[in-house]
Amino acid sequence: MNNRVNGPAPHSASPLPPLGSERLASVAARHRAHFETSWRTRFLAGGVIAILLALAVVAMIRLEVTPDRFLSGLSRLGTFVVQMFPPNDEGKFWFFVKALAETLAIAFAGTLTAAVLAAPVAFLAARNVIPNVFVRFAVRRGLDVIRSVDALIWALVWVGVVGLGPFAGVLAIICVDFGALGKLFSEAIETTDNRASEGVLSTGGNRIHRIRFALIPQVLPVMASQVLYFFESNVRSATIIGIVGAGGVGQYLAELLRVLDLPPLGVLIFMILVTVAVIDVISSRLRLAIIGQPQRP
Structure with a gap:
């Protein structure tokens, strides 16, 4: 009895020995289905890859994408x-500088307004807030319809409605970001x-209290981080929509490109690159601070 009690520890307590070639072959033989790929799976994977490659080739042929045109385009660039x-x-x-400041103002006003409008609507589209599937479906599809139209198209629409200028650009960004946010x-x-929602309801809170004290504190950092990212992206979008007359620096870009006045175009592009880089650095640090992650060096 003593030998049994004081004997060596059970084999399960010791680390597993590394698998040798013979042991690995034995395991592979017993579990062949996990180590071998069937010919049907290989055939299907190869067929999918071949179809995708064929579609890519057909698309390039139909779109007249040729190496000669690509190389000549690089030469002109x-x-x-x-x-x-x-x-x-x-x-x-x-x-x-004035046009670039106008572009930043368009991006800021459009992003902030879209976030303020989208926040309450988002609760109507959330499954854990609105159990009615019909209300939720209608809100979600409405958001999909709005964000499915590109910012450039919205800019063209609003230029035709309210006229040329930055107001049309702000409205275009509001429409796109409202659906996406x-x-x-x-x-x-x-x-x-x-569990936070259940805790609020168990103490006698109603649905409004649940949203205010359980849901909003959890999603507010995520929302703020997403708004910062959209502002950074909208600075570039505001540059593009200005080409169609929606204000900002895009009007100068279109004019200089049209007449091929390239030296001032180089100055303008450099100013845009510096501005976007600075905004990217600042917004990245703000996003990390909001979501509670340490700053990267």
Whole structure:
């Protein structure tokens, strides 16, 4: 009895020995289905890859994508870049600064307004807030319809409605971001922890208290992080929509490209790149601070 009690520890307590070639072959033989891929699976995978490659080739042929055109395009692009040097603003520097500030204002006003409008609507699209499937379906499809139209199309629409200028650009960004942020906010609300909501309801709280004290504290950092990211993206979008007359620096870009006045175009592009880089650094640090992650060096 003593030998049994004081004997060596059970074999399960010791670490498993590494698998040798013979042991590995034995395991593979017993579990052949996990180590071998059937010919049917290989055939299907190869067929899918072949179909995708064939579609890509057909698309390139129909769209007239040829190596000659690509190489000639790169050559012309190189010529444009060379002609931008040395950069020369030709006395338009402060006009560029004013237009760039207008672009930032368009992006900021559009993003902030869209976030304020999308936040309450997102609760109507969340499954854990609105159990009525018909209401939720209608709100979700409405958000999908709005965000399915590109910002450039919205800008063209609003230019025709309210006229040229930054107001049309702000309205275009509001429309696009309202649908996108509403969808993202609703998904963030649906992923919240239900235990906080149950705790609020168990203490006598109603649905409003549940949203205020259980859901909003959980999703607010995520919402703020998403709004910052959209602002960063909308700075670039506001640059593009200005080409169709929706205000901002895009009007100067379109004019300089139309007449191939490349030295001031180089100055303007450099200003846009610096502005976007600075905003990217600041917004990244703010997002990390909001969601509670340590700052990266």
